[in-house]
Amino acid sequence: MIQRIQTVWLFLTTTVIFALFLFPYLQILNAAGTAKAIKVTGVYENVGGQVVQTNGFMALTIATVILGLIPFIIIFFFKDRKLQIKLSYLNIVLVLAFSFWLAQTSKEVIGDISLQLQNYGIGVILPCLAILFLILAIRAIRNDEKLIKSAERLR
Numbered sequence: 001m002i003q004r005i006q007t008v009w010l011f012l013t014t015t016v017i018f019a020l021f022l023f024p025y026l027q028i029l030n031a032a033g034t035a036k037a038i039k040v041t042g043v044y045e046n047v048g049g050q051v052v053q054t055n056g057f058m059a060l061t062i063a064t065v066i067l068g069l070i071p072f073i074i075i076f077f078f079k080d081r082k083l084q085i086k087l088s089y090l091n092i093v094l095v096l097a098f099s100f101w102l103a104q105t106s107k108e109v110i111g112d113i114s115l116q117l118q119n120y121g122i123g124v125i126l127p128c129l130a131i132l133f134l135i136l137a138i139r140a141i142r143n144d145e146k147l148i149k150s151a152e153r154l155r
Helices: 005-021 058-075 081-110 126-154
Strands: 026-029 035-038 042-047 050-056
Touching: 005 058, 005 081, 005 126, 026 081, 035 081, 058 081, 058 126, 081 126
Parallel strands: none
Antiparallel strands: 026 035, 035 042, 042 050
């Protein structure tokens, strides 16, 4: 039953995590006055009117791809709802750990610069949205489990 609502929630989770490649999660001005954008792929600076990647985050990029593929793979375990729930909980923990990793990476890049609200990009919200979609998917999977159990009782 791949056409259930949890498929939509899990697909949205995948989409939101992969959107981290598009949107920066921090934008700062360094001491020299040049703008820096921090994404999961690296640090991008405006040098001579062109945006150039000055520092790459290979491990963070690979982790983002893996983290985005997990909910997509969970969709195809629709026959084993208990495994879907366990993997969804695992994915929530991984997203939380990933968010912590993003925060630590940004602390290393920005140093002693104090951040204000305008420094945060859309990428800061995306892991929270991923967790929300995973919770909604777990709820829908549980509702399916209840529906199946009630149908089996009637037989």
